[in-house]
Amino acid sequence: MRGIYRKSGLGDETYVPPFIFNSNVESTLDYAVQEAEEGMFSSVDSVFNKTKLDPQQIDVLIVTSGTFTSVPSLTSILVNRYNLRPDVKTFNLSGMGCSSGVLCVDLAGNVLRGCTKSKYALVVITESISLNWYFGDDRSMLVTNCIFRVGCAAAIITNDPSQRRFSKMELVNSLRTHHGADNSAYKAAFQKEDEFGNLGISLTKDLIRVAGANLRDHIRLLAPRVLPLSQLALYAYSVIQSVLSQGELKPIVPDFTTAFDHICIHTGGKAVIEQVGGVLKLGEEVTEPARMSLHRFGNTSSSLVFYELAYFEAKGRVKRGDKMWMLAFGTGFKVCSIVFKSLRDSPNNHDEIEMDNPWRDCIHRYPTNTW
Structure with missing residues (x-):
């Protein structure tokens, strides 16, 4: 694990569940629920505080966690915590991997377009790696211990035109492609037990090739929609x-x-970032946010591209009218894209960075040359 970690591109300030620091390392359901709740509650508290919305105004709730599902569901935990209305439409997604954060925004957009009575969708993008910590010695399954870390993001999506002047971004395009019909793509990232019964997620050596090949198929469909x-x-x-x-x-x-x-390209790991950069012919200045997000936060699964968005904002690079592409991969194998148009400038000095921006206390140290 030490050998894999040293080559991973991760720094020393990423976040992991508390059980890892115990003398007797053992993952439990309690740790998994604690990890999910701490991320979800802090993110949702923040988004309600910023938007000044009453939780009773939420019409649609979408929660995704790539590999963790609880009973009651994560959506039920939030309905209970924030006393949401009995008629709120809830969607609880799991098993969809790192692409599900982008996928959730696409789903929220489609739900709001098809339902004129619904005005506000709360999207919560989290992960709980506690129950997926691997205790065996299969190298392909140890990789997840070395690169996956704790993270969460939340956003309010609305179809109310009167809220445009308060909104940060406009969703202008989205595309989801699923390549699971191909067996090598389907098994590129796979949850299973090793020969001794230890549960974990295997990331095969074929994953990088699969990501590159399926990205090429994805951009063939995306290109006519977005290119000049x-x-x-x-x-x-x-x-x-x-x-x-x-x-x-x-x-x-x-x-x-x-x-x-x-x-904002998929921050799946150092090799994935290099593969995407190679396929799309992107220079280091374009992949910088992905590389720096991996270094600071690790692979936070479904929320990873939103840490990149926060990086752009903390650097004051987002201007009104700018278009942003979020690209993420998911198990199965999926490639998902969403395109935003910025409706306002981001702050251009440190004192104005939003208090809940995860880069607020460290952006002055990035980019770093240690990646």
């Missing part, structure tokens, strides 16, 4: 050349930096 005409023309021409050459010439990869001002 000049890039689409170049891409179409390269596809024609590839067909005429019977595959000897490969289609070019469009320059997605012409469509987006900021990109």
